[in-house]
Amino acid sequence: MGWLFNVVYLGALVVAMPYFAWSTLVRGRRRGGFLQKFFGLVAVREGDEPCVWLHAVSVGEVNLLATVIGAIRRENSAVEIYITTTTHSGYELARARYDDCLVSYAPLDFSWAVKTALRRIRPQTLILAELEIWPNLITIANRSDVNIAVINGRLSEKSYQGYRRVRSILRPVLRKIDCIAVQDWTYGERFIALGAPTKRVISTGSLKFDGAETNRRNSKTLRLRRLAQIPNDAIVFLAGSTQAGEEEAALDAFQTAAERHPLLRLILVPRHPERFDEVAEMLDERGVNWSRRSSLEHSVVDPTANVLLVDTVGELGAWWGVADIAFVGGSFGRRGGQNMIEPAAYGAAVSFGPNTKNFRDIVQLLLDADAAVMVADEAGLVEFVSRSLDDPQWREALGQNAQRVVAAQLGAVQRTMEALRPFLPEPAAVARRMAA
Secondary structure (H helix, E strand, O other), X not given: OHHHHHXXXXXXXXXXXXXXXHHHHOOOOOOOOHHHHHHOOOOOOOOOOOEXXXXXXXXXXXXXXXXXXXXXXXXXXXXXXXXXXXXXHHXXXXXXXXXXXXXXXXOOOOHHHHHHHHHHHOOXXXXXXXXXXXXXXXXXXXXXXXXXXXXXXXXXXXXXHHHHXXXXXXXXXXXXXXXXXXXXHHXXXXXXXXXXXXXXXXXXXXXXXXXXXXXXXXXXXXXXHHHOOOOOOOEEEEEEEEOOOHHHHHHHHHHXXXXXXXXXXXXXXXXXXXXXXXXXXXXXXXXXXXXXXXXXXXXXXXXOOOEEEOOOOOOHHHHHHHOOEEEEOOOOOOOOOOOOHHHHHHOOEEEEOOOOHHHXXXXXXXXXXXXXXXXXXXXXXXXXXXXXXXXXXXXXXXXXXXXXXXXXXXXXXXXXXXXHHHHOXXXXXHHHHHHO
């Protein structure tokens, strides 16, 4: 069966080549790891310590790994952690955030690349974050006696309907996974319907809640606030993980409200690094007095600049801690939304657009608790920001409700570890290996 997947992947790659060329040459999207991806020539793991291989696609999933890695190390301090990721931004973040782990690009699901990567990594356990069902990787890892688990599993209705068309092919792959820890039973039932054994599926809740910082006075947020010289009496409107068009909408809302609220500050954090310069050009065209995050440490901060463009990767989680008013991007277009838990955990007044299909369950929790506002369009965002400024009590109530929602959902890491524990290297075995 592996050869069939290889043929399908090669065909899809040929079809997609014009898009890859366009996104690289025109949009400036950075790609790397050719040898790792196509031939499995990942960094070689030296030594014989037991190893857990964690795979995460991009920035969001890479951030998600932090709590799980910490929990694994608290139980098995000698276990080596190997992280792979798919995107350039995810790779750069993983290298910066997990500098005590081996990090590489993940092999594509070609059988030759997977076999080579497994020989170089030599893991005892393979953990896949969210929705990474790669048939060759799972099948070959299973044949190599590697334990396989999915954590924070999710399967949207759209993905589920797509997988149903190839259920006969997918069923034997799912049966090779030892543990599927899903965010909720809606996702769990979809995995089971596709062929996953019921006894191997467990609902743990979302790891994204446990990984969220709630203390605005954490060291990273305080450092960024000092770096940007944000006054204590400033009110900060932050639009994060934004896509094309959403920065303009946020700027419109800011400029409309700033006429009546001169202490208002705007922080823009585009989702993709290749769009930093595009957003900078937009700010210049709009005649805004703005500054770049990347220049804050190397030049004198302009005290009159009331707009900040965060043109760095991996800091959004800390920047949310300075926000009084938040807009979570990827929700006006077709992206399906981005993670709104982080601003909610800090107690910001949270808003997002109507397209949040990737976070449907989290959105429902927030909306049911009057802990966030869904804005229909750009005009709705203008109205939301204005009301947040004109009615501070309403703004604060939204934030307090959001923090209560997050607090009520904690505990996913503990439940995930309970599910993973039978498939991780045992501490006693690690100790014997280290003593030998």
